[in-house]
Amino acid sequence: xxxxxxxxxxxxxxxxxxxxxxxxxxxxxxxxxxxxxxxxxxxxxxxxxxxxxxxxxxxxxxxxxxxxxxxxxxxxxxxxxxxxxxxxxxxxxxxxxxxxxxxxxxxxxxxxxxxxxxxxxxxxxxxxxxxxxxxxxxxxxxxxxxxxxxxxxxxxxxxxxxxxxxxxxxxxxxxxxxxxxxxxxxxxxxxxxxxxxxxxxxxxxxxxxxxxxxxxxxxxxxxxxxxxxxxxxxxxxxxxxxxxxxxxxxxxxxxxx
Amino acid sequence: xxxxxxxxxxxxxxxxxxxxxxxxxxxxxxxxxxxxxxxxxxxxxxxxxxxxxxxxxxxxxxxxxxxxxxxxxxxxxxxxxxxxxxxxxxxxxxxxxxxxxxxxxxxxxxxxxxxxxxxxxxxxxxxxxxxxxxxxxxxxxxxxxxxxxxxxxxxxxxxxxxxxxxxxxxxxxxxxxxxxxxxxxxxxxxxxxxxxxxxxxxxxxxxxxxxxxxxxxxxxxxxxxxxxxxxxxxxxxxxxxxxxxxxxxxxxxxxxxxxxxxxxxxxxxxxxxxxxxxxxxxxxxxxxxxxxxxxxxxxxxxxxxxxxxxxxxxxxxxxxxxxxxxxxxxxxxxxxxxxxxxxxxxxxxxxxxxxxxxxxxxxxxxxxxxxxxxxxxxxxxxxxxxxxxxxxxxxxxxxxxxxxxxxxxxxxxxxxxxxxxxxxxxxxxxxxxxxxxxxxxxxx
Numbered sequence: 001x002x003x004x005x006x007x008x009x010x011x012x013x014x015x016x017x018x019x020x021x022x023x024x025x026x027x028x029x030x031x032x033x034x035x036x037x038x039x040x041x042x043x044x045x046x047x048x049x050x051x052x053x054x055x056x057x058x059x060x061x062x063x064x065x066x067x068x069x070x071x072x073x074x075x076x077x078x079x080x081x082x083x084x085x086x087x088x089x090x091x092x093x094x095x096x097x098x099x100x101x102x103x104x105x106x107x108x109x110x111x112x113x114x115x116x117x118x119x120x121x122x123x124x125x126x127x128x129x130x131x132x133x134x135x136x137x138x139x140x141x142x143x144x145x146x147x148x149x150x151x152x153x154x155x156x157x158x159x160x161x162x163x164x165x166x167x168x169x170x171x172x173x174x175x176x177x178x179x180x181x182x183x184x185x186x187x188x189x190x191x192x193x194x195x196x197x198x199x200x201x202x203x204x205x206x207x208x209x210x211x212x213x214x215x216x217x218x219x220x221x222x223x224x225x226x227x228x229x230x231x232x233x234x235x236x237x238x239x240x241x242x243x244x245x246x247x248x249x250x251x252x253x254x255x256x257x
Numbered sequence: 258x259x260x261x262x263x264x265x266x267x268x269x270x271x272x273x274x275x276x277x278x279x280x281x282x283x284x285x286x287x288x289x290x291x292x293x294x295x296x297x298x299x300x301x302x303x304x305x306x307x308x309x310x311x312x313x314x315x316x317x318x319x320x321x322x323x324x325x326x327x328x329x330x331x332x333x334x335x336x337x338x339x340x341x342x343x344x345x346x347x348x349x350x351x352x353x354x355x356x357x358x359x360x361x362x363x364x365x366x367x368x369x370x371x372x373x374x375x376x377x378x379x380x381x382x383x384x385x386x387x388x389x390x391x392x393x394x395x396x397x398x399x400x401x402x403x404x405x406x407x408x409x410x411x412x413x414x415x416x417x418x419x420x421x422x423x424x425x426x427x428x429x430x431x432x433x434x435x436x437x438x439x440x441x442x443x444x445x446x447x448x449x450x451x452x453x454x455x456x457x458x459x460x461x462x463x464x465x466x467x468x469x470x471x472x473x474x475x476x477x478x479x480x481x482x483x484x485x486x487x488x489x490x491x492x493x494x495x496x497x498x499x500x501x502x503x504x505x506x507x508x509x510x511x512x513x514x515x516x517x518x519x520x521x522x523x524x525x526x527x528x529x530x531x532x533x534x535x536x537x538x539x540x541x542x543x544x545x546x547x548x549x550x551x552x553x554x555x556x557x558x559x560x561x562x563x564x565x566x567x568x569x570x571x572x573x574x575x576x577x578x579x580x581x582x583x584x585x586x587x588x589x590x591x592x593x594x595x596x597x598x599x600x601x602x603x604x605x606x607x608x609x610x611x612x613x614x615x616x617x618x619x620x621x622x623x624x625x626x627x628x629x630x631x632x633x634x635x636x637x638x639x640x641x642x643x644x645x646x647x648x649x650x651x652x653x654x655x656x657x658x659x660x661x662x663x664x665x666x667x668x669x670x671x672x673x674x675x676x677x678x679x680x681x682x683x684x685x686x687x688x689x690x691x692x693x694x695x696x697x698x699x700x701x
Binding site for chain 2: 082083084085086099100126129130131132133134135150151152153154155156158159160162164167168169170171172188189190191192247
C-alpha cells in the first residue's frame, strides 16, 4: 500500500488528536467526584466556635495538656527541631499573639505569657481561595477542612494564612509519631495540614480533644448559632478579642483576658 | 527555491555552526551534560526524602525554587520584547538578533514551569491542577497564562524558522529528513511568503498582551495574599518591568557569546549592542523608579507589619543581599549604559551579567524576607539553601544551555532569511517610508 505525504500527515494528525482528546476526556470525565459530605444531623445549622479564657489558662504554669492530647490523637509527628516542625495547637508569647495591643504599657511578665493558638477556622478564610486544587475548603458548619489526598504540596495556602496556622510535611512524618492512633489518618511527606476543630469527634457528638483535656476549663467550645450555648453566653457577658480581626477573616476563636 | 536563493554568498558563515562541529562543542556539551545529570541527581534525592532536604522550613516555605520560577519566567520576556515589539515598531536592526531572543523565551519558559513543579511536595499529583481546577487560585491563572505564552511563543519561533529550514532542506544539508518535515513544504513562493509574513505579524501582536499578563499573573501569586510587602498593587507592573529588564540583559549576554564563539562579528555589530544597551538603560531607570516608588510608599505609611520587613531588607538580616542587588541592578549598569563610550559590546555584556545576577537576588529579596517576619511570626527563622537547591539551579541553567546548544547545531541562530530580506527589500522600503514622513514626498 502506498501512503502519500498528505495521507501520512492526516493519519498522524488524527492519531495525535485522538491521543490528546482521549487524555483530556480522561481528565474531565473523572473530575466530578462527589463532595465529601458531613453527617447532616450533627452539622446543619451549627457554627462551631471556641473561647479561650487566658486568666484560667495561666492558672497552671507550664501546662501543655491541650497540645499533647491534640498532637497525640491526630498523629502529629515530633521532629524536635523548628525547621521541620508540625503543630496544630501551640503557644506563643502574648506580645506575638496580639502585637497590635499597646504593649509598652503592659507588664513584662504578661507580655511573655503563653497564649494558645490554633487554626482560627475563619468565617472568611483567606487560605482556601489560594488552593489550586480545592484541597482545602470551608464546611457548612464553618470548619476549614483539608484533604490530604488532594493536596499537591504547593504551600500557597500557607502563604495565604495570616496566622501561620498551617504546617507542611517536609519529611515522611510516620517514623516521628510516637504511637500511631489508628482512628485518625497519618499524612505523607509533601502535604499541608492543620487543626480541623476535631471534626472527627464532632461527628460523634464529642467535644474537641483539647477542650476535653483542659483541666482549668479554659477552652470553651460550642455552637455560635445557638444563643444558649456556653460560647455565646461568654461572648455576651465578657469582652473578647480575636487575633487580627482587622484583616476581615472573622476568626471563630475568641480570647478573654 | 530558486537557484539564486540557494547562493548564500557572504551569508554562508551563518551556516558554519550547523555544518561544522568542533572540539569546543564536545567539551561544552560534556560539561553541560554532567551538570544537568548532577541537577537530576539532586532532584531525585529530594523526590525520595521530601522537601526536607532543602533549607526550607515551616516559616520560610518558599525559597530558591520560587525565586527561580519568577526569575526564569522573567528572562523569558526577552524574546517577545525584542522580536515582537521591535518588529511591530519596524526597528530594522532587530533582524539578526530576533531568533536568539525567541529561543531564549521558549527554552527558559520550560524551566520556569519546571521550577514550580520541583517545588511541589507531591509532584505525582501535579495533574490534579487540571483534574480538580480551582479558578479562584492565582496559581491556576499562572497555569493558563504560562501555557498560552509557551504555545504562542513557540509558534512565533517556529514560524520564523520555516524559511531557513526550507533553505537547509534545499541545500541538501545533513539530516535532510528533519528539515523536510519541519519545512512543511515551504517553497518560498510569493503567496507562501505573503502568508508567512501575515502569520508572523499576527503572532507578534498577539504575543505582546500575553507576555504582559504572564508576568502580571506571576506577581499576583504574591500580591493577592495579605502578607506585608507582598500585598501591593505595584507588583504587576513592577514584575513586568523587572522581567523585561532581565530579559534584555539575557539576550545581550547570549548574542555576545554567540558573536564570539561563531565568529559572527559581521552580523552582530556594535550597533546592536548599542541599541539594546539603550533599551536596557531605559529599563534600568524604570526598575529604579518602581523600586523607589514601592519602598517610599511603604516607609511613609509605616504600617508596623510592613516596617519590620522593610527594615530587615534595608538594614537588617537581608541588607547585604538587598544592597548587593541594588548595586548589581542599578549602580553598576547605570553609568556603563549611560555613556556612549562605555556602551560597547564589552560594556553592555558586563552590565547585563550584573543585571542578571542582580535580578535573581531581587526576586529572592522580594520573596524570602516577607516569610521570615509574617504578621505573627514567632521564631526568627533562618533560611540557608542547601546543596540540593543550588544543584537544581545549576542543573536548570545547564539544561537550558544544552537545549540552546542543540538548537544551534540544527538551525542557524541568525535568521538568514531575515537578514536577506533586510538587504533585498527593507533598504528600499525604509527609504520609501522616510519619504512619507517628509512634506510632499512618497505615497501615504
